[in-house]
Amino acid sequence: DAKTTQPNSMESNEEEPVHLPCNHSTISGTDYIHWYRQLPSQGPEYVIHGLTSNVNNRMASLAIAEDRKSSTLILHRATLRDAAVYYCILRDGAGGTSYGKLTFGQGTILTVHP
Amino acid sequence: ETGVTQTPRHLVMGMTNKKSLKCEQHLGHNAMYWYKQSAKKPLELMFVYNFKEQTENNSVPSRFSPECPNSSHLFLHLHTLQPEDSALYLCASSQEGPWSPAFFGQGTRLTVV
Numbered sequence: 001d002a003k004t005t006q007p008n009s010m011e012s013n014e015e016e017p018v019h020l021p022c023n024h025s026t027i028s029g030t031d032y033i034h035w036y037r038q039l040p041s042q043g044p045e046y047v048i049h050g051l052t053s054n055v056n057n058r059m060a061s062l063a064i065a066e067d068r069k070s071s072t073l074i075l076h077r078a079t080l081r082d083a084a085v086y087y088c089i090l091r092d093g094a095g096g097t098s099y100g101k102l103t104f105g106q107g108t109i110l111t112v113h114p
Numbered sequence: 115e116t117g118v119t120q121t122p123r124h125l126v127m128g129m130t131n132k133k134s135l136k137c138e139q140h141l142g143h144n145a146m147y148w149y150k151q152s153a154k155k156p157l158e159l160m161f162v163y164n165f166k167e168q169t170e171n172n173s174v175p176s177r178f179s180p181e182c183p184n185s186s187h188l189f190l191h192l193h194t195l196q197p198e199d200s201a202l203y204l205c206a207s208s209q210e211g212p213w214s215p216a217f218f219g220q221g222t223r224l225t226v227v
Contacts, residue, residue: 030212031212032212032213034215034216036216042220042221043116043118043204043206043218043219043220043221044157044204044206044218045116045218046215046216046217049213049215051213091212091213092212093211093212093213100145100164100208100210100211100212100214101159101162101170102147102159102206102208102216103159104149104156104157104159105156106156107156
């Protein structure tokens, strides 16, 4: 499975933008980049995903490097409710036994200060 | 509300008990997943079902037995568990393809005594 590398933790102030980085240097052409977050004592929540182009939705933006070896999740104005563990995951699109598998790493713990 | 419902939310069971966890989704998804999350650890994928067929068993001990009677329901049958099996058990569903987001239930907090 292609792996991702994220910082263990990041901090932000409320109402400021947050840029959460993810490195995935071994990504293959068919891997989709997914982001999820998990609030304390809850199941993970889907945030956003993309393949090659940048993506925007009501929760966040996803900026994908041109070579696809890294991506950045952007929260435009952090709130206290955005404090969570953020996971960057590659979802295999090539087929075979890893097809579609969603494998979680350690993620980035985001702390938001008032 | 994600559209994936897990019951019960909390479960305490003895090591000789038999219990079952239930997961239900009405999102029209054809893939369902069981994950285990122990304290301070990443989620571990346990089982994957695609179109009711098990396609992944991630070396899970036989005291955990999954069942997928249809695309909307997934069970995890538990018997003779150990205290180290205490964890948050999460169910998720998605379309089979990697372009599809996955949606998770709130989990069942299991304590084995």
